Amino acid sequence: MSNASELIGLDKAKPPFFVGVDVGGTNIKVGLVDDEGRTLSHLSIRTLVDRGPEDGAERMGQAVKEVIAAAGLRPADIVRVGLGTPGTMDVPKGMLLEPVNLKSWRNFPIRDRVAFHVGLPVTYANDAKSAAYGEYWVGSGRNLHSMVLFTLGTGIGGGIIIGDLLVVGEHSHGAECGHMIVDYNDNARVCGCGHRGHLEAYASATAVIKRTEEALAAGRKSSLSAKIEAGAELTPLLIATEAEAGDTFALEIVHDTARYIGIGAVNMMHVIDPSGIVLGGAMTFGGHGTALGRQFLATVKEEVQRRALPIPAAKTTIDFATLGGDAGYIGVAGLARQENRRLSAGPPK
Amino acid sequence: MSNASELIGLDKAKPPFFVGVDVGGTNIKVGLVDDEGRTLSHLSIRTLVDRGPEDGAERMGQAVKEVIAAAGLRPADIVRVGLGTPGTMDVPKGMLLEPVNLKSWRNFPIRDRVAFHVGLPVTYANDAKSAAYGEYWVGSGRNLHSMVLFTLGTGIGGGIIIGDLLVVGEHSHGAECGHMIVDYNDNARVCGCGHRGHLEAYASATAVIKRTEEALAAGRKSSLSAKIEAGAELTPLLIATEAEAGDTFALEIVHDTARYIGIGAVNMMHVIDPSGIVLGGAMTFGGHGTALGRQFLATVKEEVQRRALPIPAAKTTIDFATLGGDAGYIGVAGLARQENRRLSAGPPK
Numbered sequence: 001m002s003n004a005s006e007l008i009g010l011d012k013a014k015p016p017f018f019v020g021v022d023v024g025g026t027n028i029k030v031g032l033v034d035d036e037g038r039t040l041s042h043l044s045i046r047t048l049v050d051r052g053p054e055d056g057a058e059r060m061g062q063a064v065k066e067v068i069a070a071a072g073l074r075p076a077d078i079v080r081v082g083l084g085t086p087g088t089m090d091v092p093k094g095m096l097l098e099p100v101n102l103k104s105w106r107n108f109p110i111r112d113r114v115a116f117h118v119g120l121p122v123t124y125a126n127d128a129k130s131a132a133y134g135e136y137w138v139g140s141g142r143n144l145h146s147m148v149l150f151t152l153g154t155g156i157g158g159g160i161i162i163g164d165l166l167v168v169g170e171h172s173h174g175a176e177c178g179h180m181i182v183d184y185n186d187n188a189r190v191c192g193c194g195h196r197g198h199l200e201a202y203a204s205a206t207a208v209i210k211r212t213e214e215a216l217a218a219g220r221k222s223s224l225s226a227k228i229e230a231g232a233e234l235t236p237l238l239i240a241t242e243a244e245a246g247d248t249f250a251l252e253i254v255h256d257t258a259r260y261i262g263i264g265a266v267n268m269m270h271v272i273d274p275s276g277i278v279l280g281g282a283m284t285f286g287g288h289g290t291a292l293g294r295q296f297l298a299t300v301k302e303e304v305q306r307r308a309l310p311i312p313a314a315k316t317t318i319d320f321a322t323l324g325g326d327a328g329y330i331g332v333a334g335l336a337r338q339e340n341r342r343l344s345a346g347p348p349k
Numbered sequence: 350m351s352n353a354s355e356l357i358g359l360d361k362a363k364p365p366f367f368v369g370v371d372v373g374g375t376n377i378k379v380g381l382v383d384d385e386g387r388t389l390s391h392l393s394i395r396t397l398v399d400r401g402p403e404d405g406a407e408r409m410g411q412a413v414k415e416v417i418a419a420a421g422l423r424p425a426d427i428v429r430v431g432l433g434t435p436g437t438m439d440v441p442k443g444m445l446l447e448p449v450n451l452k453s454w455r456n457f458p459i460r461d462r463v464a465f466h467v468g469l470p471v472t473y474a475n476d477a478k479s480a481a482y483g484e485y486w487v488g489s490g491r492n493l494h495s496m497v498l499f500t501l502g503t504g505i506g507g508g509i510i511i512g513d514l515l516v517v518g519e520h521s522h523g524a525e526c527g528h529m530i531v532d533y534n535d536n537a538r539v540c541g542c543g544h545r546g547h548l549e550a551y552a553s554a555t556a557v558i559k560r561t562e563e564a565l566a567a568g569r570k571s572s573l574s575a576k577i578e579a580g581a582e583l584t585p586l587l588i589a590t591e592a593e594a595g596d597t598f599a600l601e602i603v604h605d606t607a608r609y610i611g612i613g614a615v616n617m618m619h620v621i622d623p624s625g626i627v628l629g630g631a632m633t634f635g636g637h638g639t640a641l642g643r644q645f646l647a648t649v650k651e652e653v654q655r656r657a658l659p660i661p662a663a664k665t666t667i668d669f670a671t672l673g674g675d676a677g678y679i680g681v682a683g684l685a686r687q688e689n690r691r692l693s694a695g696p697p698k
Contacts, residue, residue, distance in 0.1 A: 088660070146519055160620070165514060169622025170495055171660045179619040179658060184531045184612045195656055263533045270528040271509070271620055273518025307544055309528060311437070311520045 008038040010072045016079040017071075018336045019064050021114065022127060022328030023047065023085045025101030028056075030063040031329040032071045032078075035337065037138035041070035042329065053096070053105040054113060061117025080340045081122045082332030083114050084130035091172045094124045123336040125168075127328055129175060131321075132159020133166055133338075134331025135278050139323040144275040148268040149321065150177055150261060152281035155192060156200040160272055166335065178204065182263050203260035205236045205283050212239060212253050222249035236283050243285075244292050254285060258296045262303025269304070269312040280321030287320040357387040359421045365428040366420075367685045368413050370463065371476060371677030372396065372434045374450030377405075379412040380678040381420045381427070384686065386487035390419035391678065402445070402454040403462060410466025429689045430471045431681030432463050433479035440521045443473045472685040474517070476677055478524060480670075481508020482515055482687075483680025484627050488672040493624040497617040498670065499526060499610060501630035504541060505549040509621055515684065527553065531612050552609035554585045554632045561588060561602050571598035585632050592634075593641050603634060607645045611652025618653070618661040629670030636669040 013034040022029040024047060031042030045063050047056065060083075068075055088097040094111025096102065111124040125133075132149035141147040141161070151157035158177030160167035167174040178200035179193060188197030192206060201207050212234060216225055223242050228234055243250035265277045279300070286293035301318050308316075323330060362383040371378040373396060380391030394412050396405065409432075417424055437446040443460025445451065460473040474482075481498035490496035490510070500506035507526030509516035516523040527549035528542060537546030541555060550556050561583060565574055572591050573583065581587055592599035614626045628649070635642035650667050657665075672679060 158620075162511075162514065162516065165511065167511065167621065169661075170624045171622055171664050173619065173622040173658060173661045176619040176622070176658065180529075180616050181531055181612055181656065182533045184609075185534070193658060195658075260533075263530055267529050267616070268620070270522065270525040271507075271617070272516065273520055273522040273525070275519045307530065309522060309525065309542060309544075312518075312522045315520050 006039070008034065008040055010040060013038065013040055015077070016337075016340070017073060017077055018080055018082060018333040018340075019067060019078055020082045020130075020329030020331070020333030020336070021060050021064065021084065022130065022332060023056075023060075023083070023102070024127070025049065025086065028060060028063065029325065029329045030060070030067050031326065031333065032067045032073070033330055033333045037134070037330055037334060039326065039330065040073075041067045042326070043067055043070070047102070049102055049104055053102075053108040053110060056105065057110060057113040058117050060114050064118045064120075075119060078120055080336040081114070081118055081120045082125065082130070082329075082334070082336035083111060083122050084125050084127040084328050084332035085110060086127050087172065089124075089126060089172055091124055091126070091168055094122075123332070123339045125166075125332050125335050126172065128157030129159045129166055129168065130332035130335060131157075131280060131323075131327035132161060132175070132278075132331065133334050134323050134327035134329075135280060135321050136161045136331075137334040138330060139327060140278045140319050140321045141276060144317070146272065146274040147276050147278055148175075148177070148265075148272055148274045149278045149280055150264060152203070152205075152261070152279060152283040154205050156204050156264075157281070160268075160274070162272065162274070164338070177264060177268065180264060180267055182260070182267070199260065199264045203257050203264070208236050208239065208253060208257055208283070209234055211256070215249065215253075220249050223247040224250055236285075240285050240292055244290070254292060254296055255299045258299035259303045262300045263307065265300065265304050265318060266307045269308050269316050273312055274316065276317035276319065278319060278321050280327060284320055293320070355388070357383065357389055359389060362387065362389055364426070365686075365689070366422060366426055367429055367431060367682040367689075368416060368427055369431045369479070369678030369680070369682030369685070370409050370413065370433065371479065371681060372405075372409075372432070372451070373476070374398065374435065377409060377412065378674065378678045379409070379416050380675065380682065381416045381422070382679055382682045386483070386679055386683055388675065388679065389422075390416045391675070392416055392419070396451070398451055398453055402451075402457040402459060405454065406459060406462035407466050409463050413467045413469075424468060427469055429685040430463070430467055430469045431474065431479065431678075431683070431685035432460060432471050433474050433476040433677050433681035434459060435476050436521065438473075438475060438521055440473055440475070440517055443471075472681070472688045474515070474681050474684050475521065477506030478508045478515055478517065479681035479684060480506075480629060480672075480676035481510060481524070481627075481680065482683050483672050483676035484629060484670050485510045485680075486683040487679060488676060489627045489668050489670045490625060493666070495621065495623040496625050496627055497526070497614075497621055497623045498627045498629055499613060501552070501554070501610070501628060501632040503554050505553050505613075506630070509617075509623070511621065511623070513687070526613060526617065529613060529616055531609070531616070548609065548613045552606050552613070557585050557588065557602060557606055557632070558583055560605070564598065564602075569598050572596040573599055585634075589634050589641055593639070603641060603645055604648045607648035608652045611649045612656065614649065614653050614667060615656045618657050618665050622661055623665065625666035625668065627668060627670050629676060633669055642669070
């Protein structure tokens, strides 16, 4: 579900206003939200990584001005801008370090350069953590006191919020839930980061494709083989399609993936013990909108019941995210709002 | 190292004052500390579980009065009492639920009964989390902004503090770090809780003994066999003694245990990303005080270097706890101090 379909007019919006900028490897989403996290205007621009980071920062500044104008506001009406980027990054310094999906933007002081181009103060955060905060503020987690988000995509991102505290970590590595070791053994699967046994090595899109390829190469029968021979690319979407069409093996891959996610969820329940776990990202097999998505969620819950301690097993909610691709800009706008409130309140006692 | 050896006189102490009560299965430690976490007086009483929880609460009340008198103070000089107990428990309700080490005290409203007997308000917390807060406040973590404590004993407890926030969890199950799944496979070791693959199933004292017994039964040569045949009980202490005497197998058990702890530490570095990891409890093989303890710590660090992402691997400190058996009462007194400050500050804005 996209929040963008529910734009709110300026007449009904509640100030103060914030703009969120969510930088991805392909697109940058920019949106203007009110004090209750409702979107007044938004747009997407291409990231165009090859043009370099300064060009990107300048175009982000331009896009921020455009969404402000589109909402019928002036730059002076905006209190603060939020900027979310993929890692690695140094959050306190506002620096991109070695971002895998923005390779040529490395070691760039993106927070301050975007602030320069928009002429407003900027709050800087990790993109997955921003999306988590968005879901916590106005999405699937809006009624939760604390929440863990798993972002299921090419990799597995995470976000942890405990009573309005976003767990950033001391070295900007908090909530890297995809890099939990769930199999310490020497023969465990190798993660994209190079280490063994991480959750991401089992349940990311990359891992799902790898597990499927290995099983097919080992002779598992599946309708996937014919599709691949006919030229189709092996993707989680193809696996989902074949699973929905009744292919036993493809369905098994989906359920196994759910079980790995359940294992990750249990670890977060025993470490953080949140009110709820939220599953977002592209690889949720359609979410509540498809029978396969609902089966996926049911299997995650089943694995949690099998493995979690009784009280968290009984009490922790598990559900899909609801903001879709808008979670990032809404969430980072929310973090800008949070920082503004903190600064307005003065130093802690 | 015990804090008790460094009692501070009333003339040098800084008010306000707090009393911490740390309830264990065998003994209850009670101590009076000042606003900087320094102990003025302390004592231990027997838990005497079989006499029932009301008798225990009454004797705790008496012990609190005794440490107050011993410090040269009156009950009116104490602002608040902290009470820490082993789980399971419902922290907001102040209830013991099904405590494994206090079996006949189940479903007892211990916070309010202790408050009744001492005539002072009581802050209630889990014992391992209290010890973590003690180390954070005035112990090994006193210079850390955030910290994860592993308490290595019969089981493995945990504590997480992020910038003065103690992670209690929504259902009093936060920081159950011993119950992280580190091996999801069906043949993984079984934990005391009945589930498979938990860190505690590999690295607790119980698990260390089990791993040792299995290897000896499978024919591993070790000086331990002769000791056991001569009537010695197989304990971590015996394993440590034989390892220090040069037994290769006993030393291997110690190092393997350190590697499991390193795996748990890596998971916390990727989820919490704390300033530092602290290792406490009885099973730290002598800590900094022995060559074996120092080897144990070195191997934990080696495993972390092998498995952690580069930035946390480079920046996260790992060290032993320093408060020993006093961490619990000091920490829970610190939590009482924290609650008092929160209540004094009024509602959040």
